[in-house]
Amino acid sequence: MIDEKIQHVLSRLEKDIDYETEHLGETPSEKRLNCISKNIGMFYNILLKSINAKNILEIGMSVGYSGLWFADALMSNKQLNGQIITIDxxxxxxxxxxxxxxxxxxxxxxxxxxxxxRKILHEIKNEFNENYFDFIFIDADKESYIEYFDLCLPLVRKGGIIGADNILFPERFNEMMSDYLSHVRSKSNVQSVTIPIDNGEEVTIKL
Ligand SMILES: C[S@@+](CC[C@H](N)C(=O)[O-])C[C@H]1O[C@@H](n2cnc3c(N)ncnc32)[C@H](O)[C@@H]1O
Structure with missing residues (x-):
């Protein structure tokens, strides 16, 4: 189901992620991995397989845990000339x-x-045509989500998806996430829903 070599690395990283969750106070915030959960990884993996994703952009890579879930979907889609661009x-x-x-x-x-x-997204806007990406994942500094969304919307194809993490948790982000949801849902050319798995994902399709 998941490529064997990818699964091996995912499983190793999940041990590090579990350790971090159990010993949150011991790791300074700037050193934390802050990866998505296994359930969310699986969720996006299935979504990317179902839309036959080829080109993916991620804002906020950390140690590549989410990127590995995306890469497995590209391999399963036989999109070997596709690519994942990921920023950190x-x-x-x-x-x-x-x-x-x-x-x-x-x-x-x-x-x-x-x-x-922000700087790299402006470069990407110049390097790639509009509608190039099938999926864009926003998972970096929460205060910039609205700005990232506006930069990303022209870059994603019609029928493509913008996903955003931490919509529900940690609670300290709730106000910023509420602003993000109001912003996204005010656009007439998208449809958007919150998926309440673990930290909560906003999944937005460009119509
Ligand atoms: C939540 S983590 C990403 C986790 C990753 N998506 C995963 O699930 O495996 C956020 C990452 O975004 C990076 N980041 C935060 N703000 C950034 C910015 N303004 N520019 C580039 N990277 C940033 C951090 O260094 C951190 O590694």
Whole structure:
């Protein structure tokens, strides 16, 4: 079901993620992995298989846990000339993600872009045609979600999906997430719903 090599790395990372969750106070916030849950990974994996996704953009990569779920979907879709572009600004997370992608055998599918998401998104806007991406995942600094959504909406194809994490939890983000939901749902060319799995996902289709 999930590629064996990818599953092996996912399982190893899940042990690190579980340890972090159980010992939250011991890890300084800037060192936390803050990955999506296994359920959410599986959810997006199924969604990406169902829309036959080929080109994916992720804002907020961390150590590549979510990226591995996306890569498995591309492989299953036989979209081997597709790609995942994923953004992060933290060197130590990028080093770790690179090793994880290599160990899972998916490094050729995934292009890591290092730097500030806002700046890189503007570059991507210039490099790629509108409607290029089948799926865009927003999972970086919560205060910028609305700005990221507005930059991403032209980049996603009709029938493509924008996913956003942390809609329900942690609760300290609730106000910002409520603003995000109002913003997204005010657009006439999208349809959007909150999926209440674990931290909560907003799943938005471009009509
Ligand atoms: C929640 S984690 C991503 C988790 C990842 N999507 C997963 O589930 O495996 C958020 C990541 O976004 C990165 N980040 C936050 N703000 C950023 C920004 N403005 N530009 C680039 N990266 C950023 C952080 O370094 C962190 O690794």
């Amino acid at each position: 600004r933290e060197e130590f997370k990028i080093d770790s993600a690179r090793q994880n992608f290599e160990e899972a055998g998916v490094e050729s599918l995934i292009k890591i872009r290092k730097g500030e998401a």
